[in-house]
Amino acid sequence: MEKWTASYLFTEVNGKPVCLVCMQHVSVFKEYNIRRHCETQHGEKYDSLQGQLRQEKINELLVGLKKQQSVFTRSREVSDAAVKSSYIIANEIALASKSYYEGEFIKTCMLKAAELVCPEKRQAFANISLTRNTIAERISELSTDLDSQLKHKVKSFLAFSVAIDENTDNTDVAQLAIFIRGVDDTLAVTEEFLELVPMMDTTTAEDIFSSLVCALDRVGVDWSRAVSLATDGAPSMILKKAGVVTKFREKVQAANGGDAFWTFHCILHQEASCCKSLKMDHVIEVVVRTVNFIRARGLNHRQFDCLLSDNKITHGLPYHTEVRWLSRGAVLKRFFELRAEIGQFMETKGKPVMELQSLEWLQDLAFMVDITEHLNNLNKMLQGRKKVVTQYYDSIHAFKLKLTLWETQQGLSFKVRNCACTPSRA
Structure with missing residues (x-):
């Protein structure tokens, strides 16, 4: 190519001969074509240039x-x-x-x-x-x-599990969220959101099961490698005869020859059930009624915020939402911290909260503040990606040991009742 550069003013660019003068390509990489281009296009101007x-x-x-x-x-x-x-x-x-x-x-x-x-x-x-x-x-x-x-x-999964959750969005359309987690031969865990399926009509067990099967077939899963299914615990999910769990287990075991298959529901929210089983409705009912009176009306809310501002208190009173039960701990804690201001405000409105004058009721409130805060902390530990069931087990087992410890320290209920209405923060 160096010979052709000196003789015909051509060089090679990406495997093609290119004229240095006009930058044109020659279609066929042959000396005859290159020489012809040089003589006919640039011979008159550059033939006189020789040597140096x-x-x-x-x-x-x-x-x-x-x-x-x-x-x-x-x-x-x-x-x-x-x-x-x-x-x-x-x-x-x-x-x-x-x-x-x-x-x-x-x-x-x-x-x-x-x-x-x-x-x-x-x-x-x-x-x-x-x-x-x-x-x-x-x-x-x-x-x-x-x-x-x-x-x-x-395709590389040696085993995989599925989690589903069916809920309704703000347009009243039921949405089925499907998650998949699998492990390959290197023990690398893959956890991904698979699909969000809108359930435009009914949400029977058959509808949910069909949508779930279609989503898994779309990505090409090997049904014989399914090992577990986690659901939200709704009746259509866990009915013994015709629930989604039963249908899913039958399909998997038909593919794997009847091997063991595990099912779970509400694995992360057992603490919610524990919270509801405390039988402290006499506390919750008063708190919710009082909070709703203050927050549900714009005038009351503004006047209460002004009262807090006069007392140089920067945080207000949040709503309690039954669906998002974690808000219960936040509401109880804030209610306890602002109990004096709440009592004063309700007096001015002609709706005194007589329970705030009861030492026994305040002790029960302090107990609820404590236990819901611990339950909320447990819930946060159970949240997040890239976790396996052993980590959930460790967190829940440790919490149960803490409960045993608090109970043995002269009895948790006696301790709360003697704490002068101050959360123990055990």
Whole structure:
């Protein structure tokens, strides 16, 4: 090729002969074609250049070619970086459950910041496409890629378990959430959200089971490797004769030859049942009624906040939501801390809370504050990804040992009743 460069002003770029003068490619890599191009297109101008002058001109043309190639390379790198940035931002928008329009707002913020921090890089930020349609397309592509990766990963599972939860969204559409967790031959655990299936019509056991089977078949699971199913404990899930659990077990055992199959429900929320079994309705009923009187009416809420502000108290009184039972601990704790202000406010409204004058009732309230706080802490320990059942068992077993310890310390109930209405924080 060096001979052809000196004789015909040609060089090789990506396996193709390129003229240094006009940058045209020659279709056939043969000396006859290269010589013909040089003689007919540039012979009149460059044939007179010989010896040192010709070599200097060739070097000049080679330098120009390298500069042009570097420009294209930098442009391609900038373009690749802009596309990658667009995907990263789209992923963050999806994870934060933000609107697709947020991409344009983010771009505006980035451009204004770039003008102050790095004005020379402003164009690089401007090249990032974050329009609503682009964000929607990026998220769709990311979802498709994740689904493809999951289908590939499922094939390597030696064993897998499934968890399902059926609930109703704010448009009254039942949504079936399906999760899958599997382990491969390297003992690497994969836990992924499989699919959210809208149940537009009925939500019978047969409907849920059919949707579950379709979702698992879509990713190509090996049914003989299923080992367990966890549900939310609804009747349609756990009925012995026609529940989802029964149907699922029959399908799995038909595939694995009758091997053992485990089922669980409410594995993370047994503490909720314990909390309800305390038989402390005489405390909860008073607290909920009082909180609702203050929070349900705008005037009462504003006046109570003014009372707290006058006493230099910055935190207010939260709502209690029965569905989200963890709020019970927060409400009880805040009610206990603000019991003096609540009693004063209810007196001014002509609805005194007589229980606040009872030492025995306040002791029961203090006990409820303590035990619900411990239960909430346990629940938080049981939350999160990448956990296995042994970790749940350790947390629950440790909590049971703590209960035994508190009970043996002269009796937990006696201790609370002698604590002058102050939570023990055992």
